[in-house]
Amino acid sequence: MGAFILRRIFQGFLVVLGVTIVVFVATRLVGDPAKVMLPLSATDEQRAAFEHKFGLDRPIADQFVTFVGDLATFDFGESMWQRRPAMDVVAGRLPNTLKLIAAGLGLAIILALPLGAIAAIRPGGIADRITVFGGLFGLSLPQFWLGLLLIMLVAVKWRLLPTSGYGGWQYFILPAITLAVPATARLMMLVRSSVIDELNQQYVRTARAKGLRFSQVLFGHALRNAMVPFITLAGWEFISALAGYTVVVETVFAWPGLGLTAMQAIRHSDLFLLQAIVFTVAIGIVLVNITLDVIYKLIDPRIKLA
């Protein structure tokens, strides 16, 4: 197990390095920060001075050498947008995003497990139809629209919660629900179909025949076996939230997280900040994948880690 984790960390290191290099090249091919950041009326000389200040007038190979050298010390340069170290900006925003994901994904997991299991008990029954309909509904709602709808209803009409911003628990509820709705739907559908599969297995009939109660079969066997695909999807939900969904939710709720900051970095062509964000997210994804592998092993001892 120890050797496995070490090997995975080394592989992850290569992935992060690869992603960071791709981002380095891609950002330099697309936007020109001097054009985007300075007022439209700025002169060519003023743009040149700006490029010089941030070292963007040097040959790209030269910039790359500096970039890799600084990478070793986690130095991503100065954010052009905030004019302070890019990693400081990321460090300030990452916890807010992680908290939002924890709340949203936690809610999704807590809801998806029982709902999916209940639906699977009698496929085609009333409970199943309601949950499947609800799941499809949740999947087809655009998150952006859902967020604004919740704000209009809960915060504006009923005045129960704040419309946007970051603060105490009241501020978490609407963004977490918005993040959770489609994730709950996906996870619940998966639990439902895996449990249905399991309940149709021969061993279930054997277990029932030897006198186990249905609930024991459901929780002790079927749901436990459904956990491996469930955790895979939950991990995928975490990664997608970190690398995408939170951008939408944070924009709607003015949530000061990494997703909103990524949008600002793109809007301002802030190469240095963008590199720091992508680097951080890549590390997050690698860590999640390693954690998933370890969890698989814990749940299902038959799985061999290689």
Place this chain on the structure above:
Amino acid sequence: MKIRRVLSRVALLAAVSLPFAGVAHASQVTIAVGSEASTLDPQKRDDGGERAINDNIYETLMMRTPQGELVPGLAAAPPTQIDATTWEFKLRPGVKFTNGEPFNADAVVVSVDRIIDPAFASEQMSYFGTLTGAEKVDDLTVRIKTSGPDPILPSRMYWMKMVPAKYSSDPKFATEPAGTGPYKLASWTRGQEVVLDQNPDYWGDKPTIDEVHFRFIGEPGTRMSGLMAGELDVITNLLPEFVSSVPKSAAVQGVETAVIILSTENEATKDERVRKALNLAIDRKALADSLYGGYATPTKGQLVNPRAFGFNEAIEPYPYDPAQAKALIKEAGAEGKTITIVGEAGRWLKDRELIEAVGSYWKDAGLNVEFKIEEFGEYLNQLFDKNHRPDAVFVVNSNELLDADRETSFAYQAGGTASSNKDEEMAEWVKQARVETDVAKRKELYAKITQKAHDNNYLVPLLNMQDIYGFSQRLDWAPRVDAKLMVKEMKVSE
């Protein structure tokens, strides 16, 4: 028993008096702006979020009345010109920065030298390109030097925030500002909120609002919801379609003007008749009403902002004359020829919709229109490309200094930042106007420039945008033409 009764009375009393406790003093407003303040250094970035806050913390030598008239601010009087390249400012005595440093000639010298230092790489340099330095005459007299004659120096000094001489070189300066203005920083939670409270030593009239919260909410729908839920008192950039939903709103003619710049060299647009047709084909009034709900004003035949120095009152707006436009296209033999419009989407209010609406008017006139809506970075590459001018390129010009030099050097002067004509004579006038210090002669030059560009249809000026604000019921404020959010001018009724 007795104790309980007493307690319940106390609770009742508290319940009754609490709602009123905050009202007697400490009036507070919450303002939502669309973009986050990136730094609180007032000289570093060209950033709307930063400006909204620092306009209340810092002050400038010259300022503007809400209607746009230039008046002395930290200067005691309008500046006098010593020679062609030197302006002398007398300073207001007895003014202090909130860190205790005095506002004096040293502060002005440092403010000027700091912002024009190439190593500082200020994004505001496009406002101060002509400045070469400042020198102290005595404690309250300072001379500002320019590279050539600069008639708009007083307007430039309306944009340059004055920073303390010593503290401005401290690294903490970007997060813990110290200005001379009516408010000072109380707290800053990055990405969320900046809180200001009153500067007790402010030299001017004491503002009526004690505490200001600035919040950063990018999504327009969320901003509006915050206003409707009573969490916010002022929101900026209210969408026209939301005006009827908010408790109160106000609009004022802003500094932005949408325009399409035509190339005088390209296949279809080099023909003067085609360019004229492109101007006549557009119903600007209909665009203002349908796209912007009336919160935009058709331009008067020129790009120059109506409030700016150099606006030409004599020019008539381009009429909407689709029949003549069609006839001109036919006469020029341009029927079915392709015109490419380069633009972007999402940077300015309803930009894509406006470009597409203009394109469909041009189609009606008999042309074939190709839209090139690009990603913003790529769009800027094309907007600034001196060698390959698009047939037509859309842009929203912003004139913060309210002087015609901005528009003329940006879109009129051949070889300018985004110009697409080769009119050397007109370019010469633009250069002359930039250094002409005689006000009447300068006005004359801008009249000639705008008239010639109008007659030759170098540009298709579209709409002057209005800034729309949403207010809570209790807030009273008349928005300013320069779009500055001056809290000292606001009042709340409780």
